[in-house]
Amino acid sequence: MSRGKSQTPLLRLEAEQEQAAVALLKAFLDERFELALGSFEVQELLDLFAQEIAPHYYNKAIFDVQVHLQDRFASIESDLWALEKS
16 A cells, blocks of 8 residues: 555544554554554554445445334334324
């Protein structure tokens, strides 16, 4: 990834959440793969995830909520039909 061409991720964490994510990712890489990266490198990796991977999870969550709401609205609609007086 070119450092000069990085885009701002569509999904951003609060500063405190991002710092915690960097620390978690840094510790994971060190413990799991014995890969000691600096905060700047880990931040770049986190930015890559935010740009390229997180939107897929976000879109999946939106789709799941849409399905849930459709089911819920269908249930409400049938409840309203049941309340209708002849």
